[in-house]
Amino acid sequence: MNPKLSNRIAISILYVIASTIVVILAALLGFIIISGLPAINWHFLTSPARAFTAGGGIGIQLFNSFYLLILTMIISFPIALGAGIYLNEYAKQNWVTSLVRTAIEILSSLPSVVVGLFGFLIFVVQFGFGFSILSGAFALTFFNLPLLTRSIEEALAAVPNEQREGGLALGLSKWETVIHIIVPAALPTILTGVILSAGRIFGEAAALIFTAGQSAPALNFTDWNPFNISSPLNPMRPAETLAVHIWKINSEGIMPDAKAISSGASAVLVISVLGFNLLARFVGHRLFKRFTAG
């Protein structure tokens, strides 16, 4: 076979593979969104779910998903940032750091249902948090930490070494250099990583079934005192999220419009995750432009 022909064949095969991926994604998204879109309206997005009658919405689940996401980020971001800074800026290459890195890798390959069961045993049972947003947020932190740490570490590693030397040469300490020069310089990439991991958290179900629970008690959206049981902000209440809700309706939903609700909720979930991805690109791009072209 001559080189020209073999090259052409290779390229065509790669084209086919690449377009297959795009077609699969487009078909999946198209199917979910088209079948779900008719169910979505303001009432559907804001009203509570109904167990036995038609006309229920996903308002509480949607709120729970966002609240859980924010809580998870509040817990996991500082830890991941600290770990990322340590690993990239301070850690020497020795057995301790290689142990940390291996631990992170193993943690990231744990199946989410295992993380969920572990969270159930530790937070729900042992610590007595019960089925609560807090238990869910801790479980999701375990789930999120490895990837977030990795992405922050990579973002910091991408900042050229000259920046560190520039800070040190001005008589700044290493810590000042890291916090005031390196982290801000890595911020666009860090934010992109955070938003992408937010998409993963938002769609997670298995880790939450046994931790945040499968029930969504009615919430009083006029009561913002986090210590009241019906307050949306109360972190100790059970909180079924959108992804868990979809799983539950499909496995044991007995409302007459279960199929429509599940399609609608799936579409909302997919659109939100897509939104996170687009937001990540947009924010990263904007920040990059602001920092470079001001």
Added chain:
Amino acid sequence: MLINPSSPHSDDGWLDRNIVDPSLKDQQPIVLETKQLHVYYGDNEAIHEGDLKFPEHKISALIGPSGSGKSTYLRSLNRMNDGIAKVSGEILYRGVDVNRPEIDVYEMRRRIGMVFQRPNPFSKSIYDNITFALKRRGVTDKKVLDEVVETSLKQAAIWDEVKDKLKKSALALSGGQQQRLCIARAIAVKPDILLLDEPASALDPVSTSKLEETLLKLKEAYTIIIVTHNMQQAARISDYTAFFNMGRALEYDETAQIFTRPKVQLTNNYVAGDFG
């Protein structure tokens, strides 16, 4: 034929080593001096010997082939090699040995500033690049900061180009402007000595000549030590030149002397372009 290994003269009239003391030559006070400086990367000795004295308000150039140790030597002077290499020997800054563990290395680096090979402005505004280190030291008075920004940028000969966009990102400047901004940033903390590690190697000829003009003006206020690959540059701007080879400073003398009548054969070969 009798060869005496301790004699600095080889049999064809060249010296093996020729290090002058500038304080004897032109009565300038010595700002920085190294004695018995050795630098090791692990077991690998990068600098065997570097006994040089740098006079005040002069430009001293360090030249030599790649890998000769001139950058390593320079980076040892403000202890940028801390944690990377082991540096032994004395580095006397105005009589004080700064190569001791009890020295406040941050304060020392503020007095001995450094500009690097590749421009490295922070991803901040031009204004913040200049004021950043001062703010970290607790200077908050806006009037003081504004003044420092203006004088530093003027000294670095970049004020006219950036005065209308001080709030814009420094990364939007051209390479030559970025390098002069880095010089302004270094002098904003009022150092005594400026170390420059091949500052023009990433710049085009026009930016390079602007940078050289700037350095010639700056030597009235600062003592400058510059590593350069470019022999014409050393000849154009420096008062003293040290020739490094294989981790040793072989010859150090007035620049004119080095380029016209070197006393060490290797220096002669290098400045004549025979190797390097």
